[in-house]
Amino acid sequence: MSWKSSVIEGARRVGALRVVGASWGLRRLTVLCYHRIGDADAPGFDVYSGTMSATPDAFPAQLDLVADRFNVVAMDRLVAWLKGTTDLPKRPAVITFDDGYADNSTFALPALRERGLPATVFLTTSLIGSGDASWWDRLAYGFHHAAVTDVEIPTLGSVQWSSDDERDRLVEQMIQAIKTLPESDKLAAIDETLEALGVDPAPGTFDGLFLTWDQVREMEAAGFTAAAHTMTHPVLTRLDQDDATAEIVGSVDRVAEEVGRPVDAFAYPNGMPGDYDEVAFRALAGAGIGAAFTLSAGPTRATEAAADPLRIRRVYVAGRHSLTDFETRLEGIPRVADAVRRRRVRLGVPGRA
Ligand SMILES: [Zn+2]
Structure with a gap:
């Protein structure tokens, strides 16, 4: 094959998605946000299906794609980089899970471990080991x-x-x-x-839905990082300042106490602009948090994260995504689409709401 035809063939293989992805530059930071790994269509499934991020079959394929495209780093490496004490590899990615569902241990952990990939779980501390449900x-x-x-x-x-x-x-x-x-x-x-x-759940109904602290410690030993996600999962800006601060500090302290080391990362419940504010930033900084994560559409430029480490965007993974949908999200297409939509609104261009 001539060099020309191999260049053309290579360009074809790269595909439009990767071209758009590459235009973000090599130093973008991709933080994935998962909640649950499981099958909401399985017989007997009777809780909320909206937090199901991927099936146990789809998840390993997603991880393979992530490992192929990115250098997955652990949370402590990201936090150290945000503090300026270490570097990051090219195309860095961080894998996170919100809330603390037990399937993170059952289904996510083995697939991550098999591939040697680190991940972080943001825990709603009042639910961990409680036998209760959200x-x-x-x-x-x-x-x-x-x-x-x-x-x-x-x-x-x-x-x-x-x-x-x-x-x-x-x-x-x-x-x-x-x-x-x-x-x-x-x-x-x-x-x-x-x-x-006419429903009164019997005691024990929700046993095993959320992690126990023993499971959290086992996950830590196997490459997960435990981090904080408030005590009771309120929208922080709907609380008064003292209660919002207590939710943050209480969850950070509880995780630190249970895992026996300082906690340096946090994710905002609900995570949209308006769900966190200066009160939260002050409480997080006071609690020693070096990185806090929103649910605004990512990825983000690494420089943007470094400038604003308590407001880092994430790529939200929702259930029933095909691998192509997942890839589109990884490459930041929803964030680009969101920016285009806001620009159209600003310019008064009619479009879909
Ligand atoms: Zn949550």
């Missing part, structure tokens, strides 16, 4: 086991459903509505909803 999982459980399919519930009013899809859409709507409530009203709304649905 409010969104309790809500979904209520709908899965409802004694009625036509009911009056808080925030949505009168609802009815006649298929699993309709039910799941209602759960999603209700979760979005509950997220807008003051923190103090959220749990009461969930309790009222379960009562209206």
Whole structure:
């Protein structure tokens, strides 16, 4: 093959996605955000499906793609780089999990370990080892086991459903509505909803949904880094300053106590602009946190992360993505699309909302 034809062939193989990716430069930072690894379509699945990031079959293929394209580094390396005490490899990536679901140990850990890839888990400390479920999982459980399919519930009013899809859409709507409530009203709304649905989960129902502290320590020993994600997963800006600070510091201290070393990373619950503020930044800095992560669409330029280490973007991985969708996200297409959309809005160009 002549050098010309091999160049053309190579260019074909690289493909449009990688060209767009390359235009970001070699020093972009890609932080992946997963929640759960599992199968929401499996028989008996009866909690919230929206936090399922990948199936146990899809996850290893995603990791292979990540390992092929990026140099995956552990959280302590990233934090040290943000502090200016070490360098980063080209095309650095960090793998993170939010909330602390037990399937991170069952399904994610073996696949990561097999490939020698480090990862970080951001723990909602009140759920770890509690045998309890998050409010969104309790809500979904209520709908899965409802004694009625036509009911009056808080925030949505009168609802009815006649298929699993309709039910799941209602759960999603209700979760979005509950997220807008003051923190103090959220749990009461969930309790009222379960009562209206005629569901009272027996003790032990949610055992094994979230990690135990022993599992967290086992994961640490096997290459995971434990980090903080508040105590009870509130939207921090809906709390007063003292409560927001307590949620942050309490979770950082608890993780440090359980794993026996200082904690240097944090992820904001919900993670959108408006869900964190100066109060949070001050509490994080005071607690010794060197890197904090949002859910604004990533990847990010490494220089942007270094300039603003308490507001690092992530690439959100959602369930049922094909490997091509996943690749599109890895290469930052949603962030580019988001920037284009905002520019169109700014310029008054009509487009989709
Ligand atoms: Zn979370």
